[in-house]
Amino acid sequence: xxxxxxxxxxxxxxxxxxxxxxxxxxxxxxxxxxxxxxxxxxxxxxxxxxxxxxxxxxxxxxxxxxxxxxxxxxxxxxxxxxxxxxxxxxxxxxxxxxxxxxxxxxxxxxxxxxxxxxxxxxxxxxxxxxxxxxxxxxxxxxxxxxxxxxxxxxxxxxxxxxxxxxxxxxxxxxxxxxxxxxxxxxxxxxxxxxxxxxxxxxxxxxxxxxxxxxxxxxxxxxxxxxxxxxxxxxxxxxxxxxxxxxxxxxxxxxxxxxxxxxxxxxxxxxxxxxxxxxxxxxxxxxxxxxxxxxxxxxxxxxxxxxxxxxxxxxxxxxxxxxxxxxxxxxxxxxxxxxxxxxxxxxxxxxx
Numbered sequence: 001x002x003x004x005x006x007x008x009x010x011x012x013x014x015x016x017x018x019x020x021x022x023x024x025x026x027x028x029x030x031x032x033x034x035x036x037x038x039x040x041x042x043x044x045x046x047x048x049x050x051x052x053x054x055x056x057x058x059x060x061x062x063x064x065x066x067x068x069x070x071x072x073x074x075x076x077x078x079x080x081x082x083x084x085x086x087x088x089x090x091x092x093x094x095x096x097x098x099x100x101x102x103x104x105x106x107x108x109x110x111x112x113x114x115x116x117x118x119x120x121x122x123x124x125x126x127x128x129x130x131x132x133x134x135x136x137x138x139x140x141x142x143x144x145x146x147x148x149x150x151x152x153x154x155x156x157x158x159x160x161x162x163x164x165x166x167x168x169x170x171x172x173x174x175x176x177x178x179x180x181x182x183x184x185x186x187x188x189x190x191x192x193x194x195x196x197x198x199x200x201x202x203x204x205x206x207x208x209x210x211x212x213x214x215x216x217x218x219x220x221x222x223x224x225x226x227x228x229x230x231x232x233x234x235x236x237x238x239x240x241x242x243x244x245x246x247x248x249x250x251x252x253x254x255x256x257x258x259x260x261x262x263x264x265x266x267x268x269x270x271x272x273x274x275x276x277x278x279x280x281x282x283x284x285x286x287x288x289x290x291x292x293x294x295x296x297x298x299x300x301x302x303x304x305x306x307x308x309x310x311x312x313x314x315x316x317x318x319x320x321x322x323x324x325x326x327x328x329x330x331x332x333x334x335x336x337x338x339x340x341x342x343x344x345x346x347x348x349x350x351x
Contacts, residue, residue, distance in 0.1 A: 001026070005125050005298040007162060007170055007195075011258035011281035011289065012037045013231035014201055015061035018172060020162065023123030025051035028069065029160060029172055035065025039072050040280040041293070049074040052120055054112065054127075056158040056174030058083035060090050061201075067097040075101060079112040079120070081132075083141055083153055112158050113137045114187070125169070125298060128161035130191070131176070131184045145179075154199075154206065155180045161193060165300030170195040171221055178207040181217060194303055195296060196223035198246070201230045202238025202257075214245025218253070225254050225305060232259040232288040254309045256291035259283040264290075265319055272318060275311035290315070 005022040012032030019041065020027040028050050031038055042050070050073050055063050058081070069075065078101065083091070098108050109116075113136075117129040132155075139145055141156050149155070157174030171193035176184075184191065196218065199205060207213040218226070226246050230237040238261060246253060257264075260283070276292045283289035295306040307315075 001123070005123060005164065007296040007298060008041065008279065009197060009227055009229065009258070009294040009296070010037050010041060010279075011283050011291075011293045012065075012229065013259065013282045014229075014234045014237075015064070015231075016056070016172070016174070016197065016201075016229050017062075017065065018197070019045075020122060020125060020127075021045070021047075022125050025122045027052040027054065027120070027122055027127065029054050030056050030062040030174070031065030031069055033061045033064040035068035035072075037280050037282050037293075038065050039068060042073060044280060047073075049076065051076050052122070053078045053080075054120075054158065054160065055080035056160070056172070057081065057153045057156060058086045058091055059153055059175060060088065062174065063094060064090055067094050070097050070101045070106065074104070075106045077107045077109065077120075079109045079116070079158075081112055081137075081141070081156060081158070082110055083156075085142055085153060111137065124164060126163040128163060128168075129158060130161055130188055131159040131173075131180055132156050133183060133187060136180075136183060149179050155183075157199070159184060161191070162298075164298045164303075167300045167303075168193040169296070169298050169300075169303055170197065171223075172197045173199045173217075175199050176217075177205055178213050178216075181213075185220070191220050192222045194223060195225045195227065196221045197227045197229060198238070198242070200237075201235070202228040202242050203235050204239065205242075210239060211241040211245040211248075214242045215249045216245075218246050218249035223250060223253050225256060225309075226250070227291070227294060228255070228257040228261075230257055230259055230261065232262060232283065236262055238263065254312070256294065256307070256312055258291055258293070259288045260290040264316075272315065275307040275315045277306050 002021045008019040010017040015032040016030040017032035018029045118126050120127045154175040154177045157176050160172040161168050162170045176199045205213045228238045277295045279293040281292040297304045
């Protein structure tokens with residue numbers, strides 16, 4: 001427990017994982033792919049038990065670290081939704097781990113919908129469960145919603161809001177797609193938040209027009225900070241059209257990737273690390289960090305961020321400075337048809 005709440009968005013590579021430390025409880029939201037950075041961070045913070053775990057959906061980059069977490073730490077409450085579409089051994093192993101966890105005292109809640117909103121008591125921060133709705137849950141994953149839309153794991157992602165002093169600090173939408181966004185808007189007109197952890201890690205949302213999806217989501221959320229939780233060597237995220245959509249909607253929003261995208265630098269290279277937090281981050285192993293693990297000190301409208309926007313901006317600008325000073329880097333950029341970091345190219349990250 002802490003006196004002042006904080007949200008820690010972990011650099012787990014391609015995946016999502018966050019820790020909410022509050023005055024009454026510690027909550028883990030998604031567990032990343034393998035749980036290694038999560039476990040290391042919990043140990044570094046001297047956390048001996050986790051009060052709540054919320055899994056947004058069954059994709060392995062969100063749920064894979066759950067089994068290691070259950071094996072390493074006491075977990076008092078676990079919330080997740082069933083997903084019969086997952087046939088992998090990893091998901092079966094997670095299911096079997098639930099039985100062992102229950103025997104050890106974990107209360108496992110299957111069926112997390114908007115009815116649980118603000119019922120998970122954290123302390124000063126209200127935990128909203130904005131989606132899925134009761135109607136989506138009633139039809140269920142694999143079902144067909146009226147109008148013909150098939151419900152998949154992404155559509156059924158749990159969407160979480162964190163509110164402090166009447167201010168929504170963060171929106172964590174899992175891998176929300178366009179259909180689930182439209183479904184959410186039928187019940188919630190206001191989804192504004194200071195921080196948006198962008199769905200799909202900046203990759204394709206499954207929409208016909210990814211730029212339009214990003215623009216619509218950011219127009220509604222109006223974030224000060226957009227986080228892309230990504231792995232430098234996987235999938236070439238964030239997609240350029242996604243960044244264009246973000247900046248079109250929110251030209252002054254600060255963009256922060258956990259790792260240095262290959263869209264910004266074709267190869268990682270040693271730079272000043274003074275902007276980074278002192279918490280574990282996957283990108284630290286091969287200097288592929290950008291924002292790294294992000295620490296958000298929650299205080300309503302006075303919420304602050306580490307790395308600070310100005311320090312992170314200075315780091316991003318140093319990429320361009322190194323490009324101009326190093327001929328070999330310039331050749332790399334030209335061979336990859338790059339012209340500098342995405343967030344600078346589109347004039348975000350300048351506030």
